[in-house]
Amino acid sequence: MNNYELMVIFTPVLSEEDYKAAQKKYAALVKENGGVIVHDNPWGLKSLAYPIQKKTTGLYWVLEFTAPSDFTEKLNIQIRRDESVLRFMATRLDKYAVEYNARKRSGVPTGTEKAAG
Numbered sequence: 001m002n003n004y005e006l007m008v009i010f011t012p013v014l015s016e017e018d019y020k021a022a023q024k025k026y027a028a029l030v031k032e033n034g035g036v037i038v039h040d041n042p043w044g045l046k047s048l049a050y051p052i053q054k055k056t057t058g059l060y061w062v063l064e065f066t067a068p069s070d071f072t073e074k075l076n077i078q079i080r081r082d083e084s085v086l087r088f089m090a091t092r093l094d095k096y097a098v099e100y101n102a103r104k105r106s107g108v109p110t111g112t113e114k115a116a117g
Helices: 016-032 071-081 095-106
Strands: 002-010 036-052 055-067 085-093
Touching: 002 016, 002 036, 002 071, 002 095, 016 036, 016 055, 016 071, 036 085, 036 095, 055 085, 071 085, 085 095
Parallel strands: none
Antiparallel strands: 002 055, 002 085, 036 055
């Protein structure tokens, strides 16, 4: 089992229900293939750095999960078929990234925060 982080940018024209349904669909896909959801973080509507398909905003969603190594190919195929996805990136996390994400979620200082002042 490997640790992964998936970031998906959905088209901004999705309704709130469609946005949540899409999140549930990919979370269920992870679980169906023997994976475990570690953390789910919907960021909501954010501006894009550059226009994608003539859109300047997108609905961001970050999913951290563990899954077998052969699962990522199935996930890529499913996401590429989904027309509501503008961009996505699945990243395999090493032990340091997993530890960093866990510390960040728990509120423990990670050393990357901006200094107050």
